[in-house]
Each structure stands twice: as C-alpha cells, then as structure tokens.
Amino acid sequence: MSRMFSRQTATEIEKAAQEFGLEPAALLAIAEIESAGQVFAKVEGRNEPLIRFEGHYFDRRLSGAARDRARAEGLASPNAGAVANPRAQAARWQLLDRAAAIDHQAAYESTSWGLGQVMGAHWQWLGFNDVDALVTEARSGAAGQARLMARYLDKAGLTGALNGHDWEAVGHGYNGPGFRKNGYHLKLSEAYTRQFDGPAPGDRTMTVGSRGELVTELQEALVALGYPMDTDGIYGPGTATAVKRFQADHGLAADGIAGERTQAAIASALPFSGSGMWSKLKVWFAGLVGRA
Incomplete structure (x- = not known):
C-alpha cells in the first residue's frame, strides 16, 4: 500500500x-x-x-x-x-x-x-x-x-x-x-x-514534516477526541502540540511523535458506534497499527 x-x-x-x-x-x-x-x-x-x-x-x-x-x-x-x-x-x-x-x-x-x-x-x-x-x-x-x-x-x-x-x-x-x-x-x-x-521500517511513524492523507486522518481523529488543529495533511507544530497533549493525557511519553503506541492509543480512544466517520477512522487506525 x-x-x-x-x-x-x-x-x-x-x-x-x-x-x-x-x-x-x-x-x-x-x-x-x-x-x-x-x-x-x-x-x-x-x-x-x-x-x-x-x-x-x-x-x-x-x-x-x-x-x-x-x-x-x-x-x-x-x-x-x-x-x-x-x-x-x-x-x-x-x-x-x-x-x-x-x-x-x-x-x-x-x-x-x-x-x-x-x-x-x-x-x-x-x-x-x-x-x-x-x-x-x-x-x-x-x-x-x-x-x-x-x-x-x-x-x-x-x-x-x-x-x-x-x-x-x-x-x-x-x-x-x-x-x-x-x-x-x-x-x-x-x-x-x-x-x-512498501514503507521502510518506521515509515508509518508520523512526525513534524510528514505529509499526506494519512496525516489528515490522524488530525481528524485527534480533533474528534477534543484536540483542535488544522486538518490540512501537514504534520506541523500545531499537530505535534496536539499529539503531545494527547500523549500526556494518556500516560505516554509526550514527544509529539505519532508512533505505533500513540496510534494504538488513538485507535482505542476513538468512539465506536458501528457507523460514522470516527468509527471508520477507529477501524483504519487499528488496521494501520496491525500492519506496522
């Protein structure tokens, strides 16, 4: 992929x-x-x-x-x-x-x-x-x-x-x-x-400078969880700050890097009701972490 x-x-x-x-x-x-x-x-x-x-x-x-x-x-x-x-x-x-x-x-x-x-x-x-x-x-x-x-x-x-x-x-x-x-x-x-x-080892980790649709989906998931930012597909300082806040709130090392553990925590935190955008994002994040 x-x-x-x-x-x-x-x-x-x-x-x-x-x-x-x-x-x-x-x-x-x-x-x-x-x-x-x-x-x-x-x-x-x-x-x-x-x-x-x-x-x-x-x-x-x-x-x-x-x-x-x-x-x-x-x-x-x-x-x-x-x-x-x-x-x-x-x-x-x-x-x-x-x-x-x-x-x-x-x-x-x-x-x-x-x-x-x-x-x-x-x-x-x-x-x-x-x-x-x-x-x-x-x-x-x-x-x-x-x-x-x-x-x-x-x-x-x-x-x-x-x-x-x-x-x-x-x-x-x-x-x-x-x-x-x-x-x-x-x-x-x-x-x-x-x-x-396929991506080189670690390529699924997102950090400052990462770009693309996968970054957008990360941003949209964080917005859904109450961490506001621009959903522009660019992993800039605002996204890193939101990731740090999420990490601190969930007992993770607050380094602003969306690695496997952080992505798994986001997948776990997203609401799941069987339908809707955030449920789909939850499924997507779970699949992403499973492929890493």
Missing part, C-alpha cells in the same frame, strides 16, 4: 489506472509526487480537491476592462509566478472565487485541479463538454481526480513511457522540459519502487 494514501484512495487510483490501461503502481507513483499524498482540503467544511491558480493563464484569457480589473485586483499578470498562491488551500479557493467573479470560464481554465494538477484549460482536448465538466470530475472525489490524471496521461501519449518505466520521458511529458532541475524523474523512480518495497 502507498505510504501516503489511505487504502481507499490507493484503490481508487488503481481502478483509474486499469480503466485507462496504465500500470497501477506507476500511476500511484505519479499521484504521490504530484500531490504529496494530499487528496482533499477542507474549504468551508467541504472536501475539495487541491488547486493552484495561475495568474498568467488568467491574464491571457481576458481582454479590455476585465483584464484591467483583474490586474488591478492582483489576480492577473503577463508574467508567470507574479500572482502568488497562498499556502492555505482555503485561501486559494477564495482567490479562485474572486477571479471567477470577473470571468468564470477563464478562472477555472487557469487553475490546475486535483491529484494530478491537471489544468482546466485542457478541458476540450481531454474530451469534456466544457471546463465545468472537468471541474465536476475533479470535485467528485478521489476516483474522479484519479480518472482525470489518467485521462491526461493517456491523451498525452505517455502510456507506453509510463508502463515501460521511462521516467525521463514521463517527466518531460508531464512535468515539462525543466523536469531534471527538481529531479522529477528520480522522484518518480523512487516512488515507483516504494509501491513494491
């Missing part, structure tokens, strides 16, 4: 791979690199796909008064990177909403969506009726995000390279000509190997 995704998300990615004739482990590898294991962001209580708004794309799609307004509001620029994306996904969605108030289609086309960070501008090329149909797919859940990523790889003619493990070709086709600068092809190769080797 992926060390970043839950079993359910990994299964959805594998199904999308099979639908498009892609090797499941290879698609999981790209999904890990593109998303750092984070599938959703909480936006006003909703699970939404991760997005990135590109102000230079937006600028190209506007003209006249609309472009002037967007530039004046700091939403558009002819220069790539001039419009900064906030770190928090909720703030990015607010940025997108402001852009959509000027031109809905242009704003959604200027945004990359979901696990594979597929640009909305590709909607027609990818066979959607309009950009809203592409966005609906991305917002439909992990399965929709995975299908969108697989559809892009298929349409871009990268199936052979992906299934043949030609990571340089995949890196060039998916990440762009500058893929070597950030070692994209090397990261892909390492992520692919992990799908078979």
Whole structure:
C-alpha cells in the first residue's frame, strides 16, 4: 500500500489506472509526487480537491476592462509566478472565487485541479463538454481526480513511457522540459519502487514534516477526541502540540511523535458506534497499527 494514501484512495487510483490501461503502481507513483499524498482540503467544511491558480493563464484569457480589473485586483499578470498562491488551500479557493467573479470560464481554465494538477484549460482536448465538466470530475472525489490524471496521461501519449518505466520521458511529458532541475524523474523512480518495497521500517511513524492523507486522518481523529488543529495533511507544530497533549493525557511519553503506541492509543480512544466517520477512522487506525 502507498505510504501516503489511505487504502481507499490507493484503490481508487488503481481502478483509474486499469480503466485507462496504465500500470497501477506507476500511476500511484505519479499521484504521490504530484500531490504529496494530499487528496482533499477542507474549504468551508467541504472536501475539495487541491488547486493552484495561475495568474498568467488568467491574464491571457481576458481582454479590455476585465483584464484591467483583474490586474488591478492582483489576480492577473503577463508574467508567470507574479500572482502568488497562498499556502492555505482555503485561501486559494477564495482567490479562485474572486477571479471567477470577473470571468468564470477563464478562472477555472487557469487553475490546475486535483491529484494530478491537471489544468482546466485542457478541458476540450481531454474530451469534456466544457471546463465545468472537468471541474465536476475533479470535485467528485478521489476516483474522479484519479480518472482525470489518467485521462491526461493517456491523451498525452505517455502510456507506453509510463508502463515501460521511462521516467525521463514521463517527466518531460508531464512535468515539462525543466523536469531534471527538481529531479522529477528520480522522484518518480523512487516512488515507483516504494509501491513494491512498501514503507521502510518506521515509515508509518508520523512526525513534524510528514505529509499526506494519512496525516489528515490522524488530525481528524485527534480533533474528534477534543484536540483542535488544522486538518490540512501537514504534520506541523500545531499537530505535534496536539499529539503531545494527547500523549500526556494518556500516560505516554509526550514527544509529539505519532508512533505505533500513540496510534494504538488513538485507535482505542476513538468512539465506536458501528457507523460514522470516527468509527471508520477507529477501524483504519487499528488496521494501520496491525500492519506496522
């Protein structure tokens, strides 16, 4: 199983791979690199796909008064990177909403969506009726995000390279000509190997710097137990503080590291009523600890 995704998300990615004739482990590898294991962001209580708004794309799609307004509001620029994306996904969605108030289609086309960070501008090329149909797919859940990523790889003619493990070709086709600068092809190769080797000993321990869907589930479990924090999938100081508080309250060494004993204690403390999110989390944590 992926060390970043839950079993359910990994299964959805594998199904999308099979639908498009892609090797499941290879698609999981790209999904890990593109998303750092984070599938959703909480936006006003909703699970939404991760997005990135590109102000230079937006600028190209506007003209006249609309472009002037967007530039004046700091939403558009002819220069790539001039419009900064906030770190928090909720703030990015607010940025997108402001852009959509000027031109809905242009704003959604200027945004990359979901696990594979597929640009909305590709909607027609990818066979959607309009950009809203592409966005609906991305917002439909992990399965929709995975299908969108697989559809892009298929349409871009990268199936052979992906299934043949030609990571340089995949890196060039998916990440762009500058893929070597950030070692994209090397990261892909390492992520692919992990799908078979599994996490190294201790990899299921979560600590400051850990990221991904499993961190989100840890955060949601702690929130359910009365330890508030952001459920953003990033194990930062706030999460470490909450873990320390939980550990101190349950007679554990308060080191802020969610190792096997801490995860087992969280599983034991979670309420179980036979249904509901927290019951599912209890089952998940118990299974995680059992596999460690």
